[in-house]
Amino acid sequence: MASDLAAAPDVLEPATLGPLTLRNRVIKAATFEARTPHALVTDDLIDYHRAPAAGGVGMTTVAYCAVSPGGRTGGEQIWMRPEAVPGLRRLTEAIHAEGAAVSAQIGHAGPVADARSNKAKALAPVRFFNPIAMRFAKKATRADIDDVMAAHANAARLAVDSGFDAVEIHLGHNYLASAFLSPLINRRSDEFGGSLQNRAKLARGVVMAVRRAVEKDGAGRIAVTAKLNMADGIRGGITVEEALTTARWLQDDGGLDALELTAGSSLVNPMYLFRGDAPVKEFAAVFKPPLRWGIRMTGNKFMREYPYHDAYLLRDARLFRAELSMPLILLGGITNRESMDLAMTEGFEFVAMARALLAEPDLINRIAADGTRHSVKSACTHCNRCMPTIYRHTHCVVTGAPG
Template identity: 85%
Template sequence: MPTPDVLSPAKLGPVTLRNRTIKAATFENRTPDALVSDDLIEYHRVVAAGGVGMTTVAYCAVSPGGRTSGDGLWMRPEAVAGLRRLTDAIHAEGAAVSAQIGHAGPVADARSNKARALAPVRFFNPIGMRFAKKADRDDIDGVIAQHADAARFAADAGFDAVEIHLGHNYLASSFLSPLINRRSDEFGGSLANRAKVARGIVLAVRRAVEKHGGGQIAVTAKLNMSDGVRGGISLDESLTTAKWLQDDGGLDALELTAGSSLVNPMYLFRGNAPVKEFAGAFKPPMSWGIRMSGNKFMRNYPYREAYLLDDARLFRAELSMPLILLGGITNRETMDLAMSEGFEFVAMARSLLAEPDLVNKIAADSATRSACTHCNQCMPSIYQRTHCVVTGAPDSLR
């Protein structure tokens, strides 16, 4: 098969994207009152005007307790009208739009959410200073049903796709992790048991969009290839899980990610570890703790282009389903490499935060290089209003 042009149209399940570039989910912190704001709409409209094939709204929690913090958007009837304004604005710019749906699990800040967090086992979150409840069977069934409801709300709001969050040790990912999931019941122990939550969620979402969305909505998932910590999700186990998800038939594509929001976030981001800036985002004593031990939590992984490609190749070799390559996609050369390696789509986050019109720039000049410096100071900006500290974008096309 000839290598596709990354800027050519492509099918994602039932949806046709104008090109093969996707803005990866990047928490925006632009949802006061847990509802869509004009600021959030403009954030995504600018990226859509900048040329991406599809932008991803992050993070659309499936319940109040599934949010990472109390201002986060959660999918409910009151949110649909605002989400419809958002999807209309994106479509007007010629792009598609996906809703990332999920439950934060042990990552959820129960104190900020004013709602009980869930985890595979009783788990202490130092940011929220609260324990997450060990999820029982009713809790698990409830979360699966909430994902289906969230997909239906996304369909009502005009989304072209939903992305199910199965990564970064959020709830489904924490069940997959042998480091976190120390259960001995039907949801613990073997990988087959630990994968039940993720597989159940995907199939419930697929059934929901087939019935409610008329089969016109794509379903993707973000899956950890590795947690990057000893005892966590490994490449071998993740590949087995991916094969099961493929065989289940619930997904139109899989986005490959890595790292843990709980224990090793820099394994995903690479580049500079902004420990000082993270400490400045919190009040004492949390800020003191981050300054003293932040380097152990935020480990140093030098940046390079396509830094997840080596692991992702293993998945490409074993899977037939469409795959989305994430991690260090900033220029045309790397995009073309991904296409030549057999990946159907590329996903970008920080590079589009720095330059929302990067895709248009690359289309006009293939030698374009991203303005992103990989300083990662955008990471702690999520506690105020996510933005690039180098360019100030994305507030307007520059």
């Protein structure tokens, strides 16, 4: 292990991501902030991202910058339009002043979108009922699909105008592109259904639309990454084998500078990504009856509990590292220097963390001050009671940060 560690890159040293040089290899993963009540940047949102930037991360990720009004999981989320640019510029300037880079997570929520809150029709591969919104998503037509691809390109151009250093395309969690990839959800019989090659057309088309947009308007100054499900954790959903094939295609297409590996379904099995305690009671309390009662009675089926351990997505991620040459970002259970170093020895170029930085925005500075002694432990208890706070004001209920 000592020789492997000596040969691996230092996670806290500068690293290149496409055209960028980040001050280290640690990325704050996208986590919806619930700090944009009018779908625009607020001082509260800026402070939320300024904290981990000042706390030492190489890059923070703003979530969620939907590509259209109907692509949001809720009506308070930012959607990329000219009106949003001045606030986004204030945000990127504040992060740059702390020495960090900043990425915009762009995407379309598809069947996860809350049509009632958005006051806009949701899209899905087929007509699909969202129990949170109590609305049906419509089956996307070819014109809808073309519009979604164009909207991603437009969002990327606006990200360039806003001073972002990178965009992360959301291809996971059964959002629209992921829903098309899923054989369980995508029951279409046209050119976007059936074979994996057909089901992957939206994801691949979106990535290349974004790449063309940033090459034209970003003059190569902005990195393009994507978040891709390795598995949905659902019988009949996306499997590791199919995800590996999709990842190879994305690599061969040449549209990405790095790929972040994720898992789970926001629709059916969210805890497959989060691991640890399932906060059913707290989650139910967010909603009004009768949905509250339904979650209390059946929530353990929706929020299945998986035991937590450090680097819990590494087993599947190793398969992608063995097959792919492109830079990969390891997510899931990265909370300390030991798990970061493990990722480096396993050949991953970057690590991403969310809950640990929610609990302690200055965690990276603490780890850096500790050196390689591995004595710094995260305050995150993996209770996941932060999850329901994304509907009101995202924060850690244990430490109170970033409050």
